[in-house]
Amino acid sequence: MSSNNARTAIVTGASKGLGAGIAKALAESGAAVVVNYRADARGAERVVADITAKGGRAIAVQADVADGDDVRRLFARAREAYGPVEVLVNNAAVAAFAPLSGITEDEFQREMTTNLLGTILTTQSLAAQEDIGAASIINVSTAGTVSHPPYTALYVASKSAVNAFTIVAAKELGPRGIRVNAIMPGPSDTEGTRAMGYAGSDQEAQAIAATPLGRTGTPDDYGPLVAFLASDDARWITGDVILASGGMR
Template sequence: MSRLNTRTAIVTGASKGIGAAIARTLADAGAAVAVNYRSDAAGAERVVADIVAKGGRAVAIQADVAVPDDVTRLFEQTRAAFGPVDVLVNNAGVATFAPLTAITADEFQRQIGTNLYGPVLTTQALAAQDDIDGASIVNVSTAGTLQHPAYGSLYVATKSALEAFTIVAAKELGPRGIRVNGIAPGPSVTEGTHAMGWVGSELEAASVAGTPLGRSGEPGDYGPVVAFLVSDDARWITGDVVLVSGGQR
């Protein structure tokens, strides 16, 4: 696979879970990586320390992706550390599973803010750079956009919107050589799904039973797919969302 030695990447929500694994994989492939986090500085610093210990380049940067000034600073600090940003992985995401009658205004703003407005802001910031020669963006969606699970109405709606944004952004940014794709992970064992009580539950067992490859996803399942999508090997792929779910759909 093509190396990413000349690339500077931002991975949002990379202090733990899928984002941390993606950051490690991109760094292993040679990219300089900004490990973004919102609150877990220790987690982000651990990811950075692991990358640096292997000879890679990484820096931890705090920013809430749903806050415009934070996103501006995230790009400024990344550019100051490593130069123009030409890889962006919009991984930061939040979810709750609850009856649609329980959705509050605050929860709506929280999920739409992180899951959709965040990627809009970061995509704008990437595109605002006039010193990049092409770039690649990967938006992390969910296989739930195919399955439409009950109690996931708000989360799935935000991720379906993110997939639509992916396709439209690919059309607008394609002429500048900026590719925009997505991945749709299946249910996976992460800090987030541990905190939700999903790991080890009957829901996880049912999910595994419905997965042709017979297990839950793991964070390390996703980095190689993202590394491929942002590499030159995927130069003819844009506006696509790749299902990465062990066959669950």
């Protein structure tokens, strides 16, 4: 795996699911990892315990990414524990699938503030550090921004905005050596998708049929890609939005 030795990484929404897999992979690649969560302290502590049991470095820090004060506190705590933050994975997100008529103003606020504003706030905090050199931000989008499935309009719109933000931020931050990329995961087996009843559903069967590699994704599928994008091995890659979906599009 690519090396992120001695780097400080924040992974938002890492108490479970893809974020937990990404946090573990970054720790294996040598980074000291801040496992952020919103409510699931127990899940976050489990991820920290898994990392430290393998000799890695990690702490859990509660913060709501949609709250500017929380995000500034998250960065302050990360810097206090491990020094300047040079790797940021914007993974925290919420989703609710519904037909167009079911999209409410409250749900719009919830998804847009977590998925888009959260990504903007953390990016601002990373960039506000004047003592960082080369840094890497990886935003977790969705393959839905390519496949555009029905009943996902609000969620996919929020993630399409994340894709656009990624490309613009890469242009603004590139001159400082800060790279910004996004990955677009395909449907994956996580606590989040299980809670939505995705595992074993017709929707899952259709997605597998449309996936050349013929299965649902797992949290372990994304860590090595994120560790690569975080590392100097990816030093010439920025402003890219990369499909990681077993070929589903």
